[in-house]
Amino acid sequence: KIDQSATLSKAFNDPTLLNSLELFHKNPKAALAAAQESPEVANFLQEFCSLMGDHFNSLADKQEKPREEPLITEKLTEDEEIMKNLLEKPEVQNALQDPDIQKLLHTLRTDPDKAQKLLQSNSPEFQSKVQTLINNGLLHTL
Numbered sequence: 464k465i466d467q468s469a470t471l472s473k474a475f476n477d478p479t480l481l482n483s484l485e486l487f488h489k490n491p492k493a494a495l496a497a498a499q500e501s502p503e504v505a506n507f508l509q510e511f512c513s514l515m516g517d518h519f520n521s522l523a524d525k526q527e528k529p530r531e532e533p534l535i536t537e538k539l540t541e542d543e544e545i546m547k548n549l550l551e552k553p554e555v556q557n558a559l560q561d562p563d564i565q566k567l568l569h570t571l572r573t574d575p576d577k578a579q580k581l582l583q584s585n586s587p588e589f590q591s592k593v594q595t596l597i598n599n600g601l602l603h604t605l
């Protein structure tokens with residue numbers, strides 16, 4: 464596109480105009496002040512900025528196009544799908560968010576004998592939440 468513009472083609476062979484471009488890169492305010500003093504510099508900078516603006520707009524247009532399919536296709540395994548469905552249930556969410564249930568789950572992993580005692584010594588509400596987890600297959604009894 465530079466070759467298609469007489470102003471830009473000439474500018475890339477003219478040290479004065481190349482210097483104005485370098486100045487624009489380093490100090491835009493100074494370059495604009497220089498452009499006010501030289502119509503040739505002003506015309507060059509305007510055409511160059513227009514070319515760059517068009518270029519970046521075309522890049523943005525390419526990136527904004529919706530993709531036909533996702534970049535990463537994720538297929539849940541059967542177990543993951545079951546777990547996802549269970550975790551969407553409000554009663555399961557409620558049970559798993561309970562601090563006593565969280566303590567129980569931790570204790571089941573670290574000290575199963577102590578967990579058995581926790582199961583026997585808690586409130587009816589706690590027992591109900593444990594039963595919810597059992598009914599949904601997240602805990603089972605021996």
